[in-house]
Structures are given as C-alpha cells and as structure tokens.
Amino acid sequence: MKVRGFTAGLKAGASIAIGYFPVALTFGLLAKATGLSIAEATAMSIFVFAGAAQYISLSLISAGVAPVLIILNTFIVNIRHFLMTAALNEKMETDATWKKALYAFGITDETFTVLATQKESLVKTSFAAGVILISYSSWVGFTVLGHLIGASLPQFLQAAMSIALYALFVGLLVPSMRGNRKVVSLALIAAVINSVFYFTGWLSTGWAILVSTLASSVIIELISSKGGKR
C-alpha cells in the first residue's frame, strides 16, 4: 500500500492555504482597525489559530466586553473541535502522545475535514503535519501581511474569494457522496438541522454545528444499525 506522508499532506492542505488567504488578510486588517498592534494580532493567530473565534473576539474587544467573557465565548465557539478530534482519533495512525498533542493544536474545521475524508483507513502523522503546516503558515503569514498593508484585496477578488472555504468543503464532500446514500443522508440531515438553527436563531453558530453534526451522526447510526445486523 502506498503510504502518503508529509509532501502529500502539503499538497492536500494547499487548498486550505488558498482559502485562508483572504480570511487571514482581513483578520490582520480588522485587528489593526480594532487597535491591536502587529505583535498582538500575529500572536493571536499564532497561539489561537481559530478563524471564527478570532473574528468574534475583535468585535467583543472593540465593544469593551470583559476579558473573561471573551475567553468564555471563545471556548463556546470552539467546543465543536472536541467532536472533531474525537472522530479524528479513529482515523489517525497510532503514535506517541506528544506528537498527537502537538498536531491536535492544528485541528480546525478545514484541516479536520481534509484529514477525515482521506481514502486510506489510517492517516499518517506526517501527512497531518503537512496539511497543518501549510494551512497554519498561510493563516499566520497573511495575518501579518493584512496588518502590514492595512488594505484588503480588490473588491471583486475579495467577493470571489469569500466562497473558497465553502468550495473546499464541497470539493471534499462530493467525491464521498457518489454512490453512497449514507454519506448523502449524513450531510443532508446535518444541513437541514443546522439551517433550522440558523434561521430560528435558537443556537449560536458554534453550538449549532456541534448539535446538528452529532444529531445527524446518531440518527443515521440508529437507522443503519436497525436496517442490517453488523
């Protein structure tokens, strides 16, 4: 069996790096506008590495919200990663705990979905390192650039690139959907539940994704385990 390592990981992560480019650039720009120094903005991207939470923190900082509440909100927005790393644990090769503790830092919505949709049954640590390194470099590098130049992309490009991360998710989902009704149902049910949360406003985005993902995964497991004995 061909084992895919670090270089293959870099390649698989390149589309994430492209998707992060406009998002990180804008984060650097907004951080500057909020009053963060380049060191502060860069440190946030280096140590937190979580897009949505970083954006929200900027609006909370400029609204003068208490630091404890900003941190609590970050926790709530990012708690969905718990579900993702639990799922990823089933997919990754066995390795030293310190290595797993290290690459755990690099698990985002995007790196998780790229790693978890790989065709091989066990993903190498070196492959994960490649995916994460190129994504992380883009995130940190373009945060710095956004703060430095203090301007965003031309409007038409900014608008066009805002689709990038969603196109990535579509590009990961569709190949698994082909001829696989279970995958289609999983995505569809989660999409419907999440849309209900979105339009009713019952749950904030972080919770909505967590609850709709878990609900869909459990519902489909209940249906398929009833349908045929394993």
Add this chain to the structure above:
Amino acid sequence: MGAWIWWVIIGMALVTYIPRAIPLTFLAGRELPPAVQNVLRNIPFAVLGALIFPAIFFVQENIWFGIIGAVAAFGIAFSGASAMVVVLGSIAVLAVFSLLIG
C-alpha cells in the same frame, strides 16, 4: 492595547487548545464501544453538511454570490475534479460574475 490583551490571547489559546487535545491524547489506544465508533465515523460527512449549509449562501450580502458560488462548486465537484480545482474554479466563476455586475 494594554497588558490585558495578552491575557485574553493566552486565555483564548488555552480554551481553544483543550477541546482539540483531550480526545486525541486521552482516547489514544482506547477501544470505544462499536456504536460510539460508528457514530464517530459518521461525523466527517455530517460536519461537512453543517459547515456548508446554510452558510455558503451568505458569503456576501448579495445572495447571488452564494447561489452562483454553490452551483459552481457542486457542478465542478460532480464533474470529478479535485478539491483544489473546485476551490480555484469557484473563485474564478465568482470573479467573473463580480466583474460583470460591478
């Protein structure tokens, strides 16, 4: 910003890292019940559904960006293209649309 911003960054870093690290380090080498394993195996595809919908439609204030972008992404993906081609192709389609309406 004062020194407090550094405390905010440290706090954010910790509460973001903890949910990422606990399952990968504590569950390592532990055999979970088969039903739990099956549910965990379902999660990647369910989370993709939730990450895409409905957010893909609201990437810009003008909803047509989302609609055209979604159609382009799914169309390119169903043609059998790699994720990278889906990303670049969708950006290209929306760049053209953006220039046309601009």
